[in-house]
Amino acid sequence: SQTIHQWPATLVQPVGSPLSLECTVEGTSNPNLYWYRQAAGRGLQLLFYSVGIGQISSEVPQNLSASRPQDRQFILSSKKLLLSDSGFYLCAWSLGGPQETQYFGPGTRLLVL
Amino acid sequence: AQSVTQPDIHITVSEGASLELRCNYSYGATPYLFWYVQSPGQGLQLLLKYFSGDTLVQGIKGFEAEFKRSQSSFNLRKPSVHWSDAAEYFCAVGAESGYSTLTFGKGTMLLVSP
Numbered sequence: 510s511q512t513i514h515q516w517p518a519t520l521v522q523p524v525g526s527p528l529s530l531e532c533t534v535e536g537t538s539n540p541n542l543y544w545y546r547q548a549a550g551r552g553l554q555l556l557f558y559s560v561g562i563g564q565i566s567s568e569v570p571q572n573l574s575a576s577r578p579q580d581r582q583f584i585l586s587s588k589k590l591l592l593s594d595s596g597f598y599l600c601a602w603s604l605g606g607p608q609e610t611q612y613f614g615p616g617t618r619l620l621v622l
Numbered sequence: 623a624q625s626v627t628q629p630d631i632h633i634t635v636s637e638g639a640s641l642e643l644r645c646n647y648s649y650g651a652t653p654y655l656f657w658y659v660q661s662p663g664q665g666l667q668l669l670l671k672y673f674s675g676d677t678l679v680q681g682i683k684g685f686e687a688e689f690k691r692s693q694s695s696f697n698l699r700k701p702s703v704h705w706s707d708a709a710e711y712f713c714a715v716g717a718e719s720g721y722s723t724l725t726f727g728k729g730t731m732l733l734v735s736p
Contacts, residue, residue, distance in 0.1 A: 543723075545660040552728035553710065599665055607716040608654045611724060613665035
């Protein structure tokens with residue numbers, strides 16, 4: 510069966526510090542991968558998605574970037590964190606096609622101070 | 623572009639009572655519709671989805687949802703709520719854009735009173 514991992518689970522970082530969040534998927538090949546941010550009362554905002562290694566699409570301009578160095582690895586990064594980057598970050602995977610279910614990881618809570 | 627509206631931010635239901643969570647979408651063609659549930663501090667879990675066929679969809683944990691094209695709605699229902707159903711519920715719509723990106727509503731927080 511497929512599983513999705515995210516780490517760390519919780520992170521407290523100072524403003525201006527770098528960020529690296531990692532997401533890995535097991536049990537499937539060539540998945541679509543997604544990064545979402547969830548802020549209180551604002552639902553889920555899609556940040557990036559990827560349909561293959563090295564292929565990244567950004568949904569909103571921001572202080573963050575994403576990379577997919579391996580088929581089942583998706584990394585969310587920042588060179589300098591802002592206070593507004595605080596939130597709950599969720600990674601998800603799916604097979605291709607709009608009818609396919611997205612399966613979510615357990616999330617990373619990021620607090621920028 | 624597609625959009626999803628969940629008009630209720632919070633809903634409180636007594637344990638054992640019935641539940642209906644509202645979801646309205648905006649999309650030109652036949653949408654792909656999803657309901658997800660999120661427990662505090664956790665990821666999202668799929669409850670059910672609709673993309674064709676019978677407009678009444680059965681999901682996990684006793685939930686069901688009905689697609690009504692004329693009302694652009696996909697409301698989630700459960701006949702008898704349990705305390706463990708307390709969570710946040712998200713409706714989402716997917717588009718036939720070639721990629722399976724989803725647009726989520728802002729969620730409805732369900733509180734269950736004894």
